[in-house]
Amino acid sequence: MTFTELNTPQRTIMTPGPVEVDPRVLRAMSTPILGQFDPAFTKIMNEVMEMLRQVFKTSNKWAFPVDGTSRSGIEALLCSVIEPGDKVLVPIFGRFGHLLTEICERYGAEVHTIECPWGEVFDQEVVIEEIKKIQPKVTAMVHGETSTGCMQPLELIGAACREMDILFIVDAVASIGGVDIRVDDWFIDGLIGGTQKCLSVPSGMSPITYNHRIERVISARKKVERGISTEEDRKSELDMRHPMVKSNYLDLSMLQDYWGPRRLNHHTEATSMLYALREGLRIVLQEGLEERFDRHAYHERALIAGIEAMGLDLYGERSSKLTTVTCIKVPQGIDPEAVRGMLLDEFGVEIAKSFGPLEGKIWRIGTMGYSCRKENILYTLSALEAVLIRHNAPIKIGQSLQATLDVYSEKYTPNKVTS
């Protein structure tokens, strides 16, 4: 086998992640690296923390990326908080709710779940009633469920958890940077974001934030590594009354000491990915958070207009739709994978299938970050129409792009989208 230079085809990536990376982010990654304790680099680390606080809408001290893909951030928060036997409540409305339960179970939690049908979200009062009944240490749930394209309202659940002194941990991997999330206002104690979705940064980092309520739990389990620990560290560990976090790599008490002023060596920060994240966050803040959310909603509207004009049906309750993921029911008699394959092979357009009970039943189109732009929406709709015609699907021909262009011809002023 000979290995040629990297040659990749051009793609229009319209999945719910990973999505196209902003060219500015790609350029940032080609910057020569710095050593991890170089003051020029630790300054960049601090800048990223401050940018994350702004994007998360939080004044939390702790906001930094975990060096791994999104689920590393989810696991870092859960495994650092959960001790064996702890009760955790996970309301599930799609695949990634199941992921939360899997992680909690592995770390010895007593996991309680409630489920609602895929394609719907919970009435917050139902979740609050369950929380009152179970009285868990932690309520963990997904905000934007990419598997079903649904978004769960959170603020009442957050307030109820705070009142009952229960920790509220939220997976916002698919929504951060695309729709509004207010960590502090919604009483979220710990939150995990993703890079490869609405931030348009490659996969490989997971930005998280958590407050003093979680820090208190973590600190009681703190352990400094032998080989670098001081006499004082070892003394204070003798008082440790809570079991050590199982994972070393994902132990937030250690990550804190690396991101905090002590700068205690843990891992070697993923330099180029941090450059990427910094540039991705800078783009978000330059665009403006509210402007960015409006842009996502605007292109979603254009996409939906085109899909419905084609005569295709959306999947899921419209009232709980996640702005950044649009799910389409596969028309009767159409081979969903043949359509996806032809879209990719002939047009270079990638859309997604779904998981588990929804596999083969829906297609999912993402409108996230840099992929969420006019030419991508127009091209995807035209490609989808052509491929469906080729597959003899019973669609309305020639109307999709017209409907989408109608939306685009409406005057669009950022931060004041007609809805």
Add this chain to the structure above:
Amino acid sequence: MTFTELNTPQRTIMTPGPVEVDPRVLRAMSTPILGQFDPAFTKIMNEVMEMLRQVFKTSNKWAFPVDGTSRSGIEALLCSVIEPGDKVLVPIFGRFGHLLTEICERYGAEVHTIECPWGEVFDQEVVIEEIKKIQPKVTAMVHGETSTGCMQPLELIGAACREMDILFIVDAVASIGGVDIRVDDWFIDGLIGGTQKCLSVPSGMSPITYNHRIERVISARKKVERGISTEEDRKSELDMRHPMVKSNYLDLSMLQDYWGPRRLNHHTEATSMLYALREGLRIVLQEGLEERFDRHAYHERALIAGIEAMGLDLYGERSSKLTTVTCIKVPQGIDPEAVRGMLLDEFGVEIAKSFGPLEGKIWRIGTMGYSCRKENILYTLSALEAVLIRHNAPIKIGQSLQATLDVYSEKYTPNKVTS
């Protein structure tokens, strides 16, 4: 706080990692990304696996990167193999031996250790005797210990473990791509490499390999995630007689299914980092493994000549010196951090301190990958001499570069270095 464009100073990075990234690798990272299940991308995943096999000198089926920094790969292998109560023997000869014990303990192993003084390595027979005594399930040890600059011979230990049916897991983070490692010939069952050292790829991935002996252990603990598991998966899990791996993110039974033909969604592969790793491995294979090892040894010789001509003393037994890390004793009365600070501030040259008992006692200079080149060696020595003169250190002046140039004026033919 306003966030400007990324502006980084130019540095000459001569630490034992992270080191300068090869410019070809930096360029590869600026390639637009592909979706994770795009056939053009899964082909790249397969290519990386094959390249890793060649670099690791193994015919193992499994050779792929874990998406995290080096210790994520170490933890992935250890946590996937170790079940609570398992006996693990860790021979320790520096900081990273302690790290292995920390990880094993967290996952419930009964950890046995033997230690030798920092700056030395073990006589293999001593380790083998201990293995015979303890009869562990796993022997885990470091190959190249960056904290002390020592390299442990492994082949006899590997052969003994194989004979006694004990698993042998090796941390080769600091040595892979810089010195010879023969996974199959040395009977290594599982091995972890690092990207940010001799491969000259940024930190953020950890390439690992393991054989069928480890795969057998992992498979008995296999669990497919709810939300994507099939009826068949759930049936076969009923037979699961071994406890599930604690970590989801680092569970190799799941990573296998993602890197293998089933391509079962686990995480979203870190696309740009994989491009980087692919290009880094391609550079290694183009240079040639033996030629690369010789180049590292050649520049090490040039560096040592310069250091000794300056009148500085090396730290550690010369016979067990790791080619890619050179440790220098800080001369009496010299403030080690002031010297490092001036090297960085005035010359843009970064060298490292060490950890724990060696902190403040030695400096460490890395000669790894792309950083391991003539101009870097010459510049570092001239900077070090100037800074030490400035600090009134009792060194021989004007002789260091002459000695190094003498080494460089010897005829150097790759693969045939005069030693």
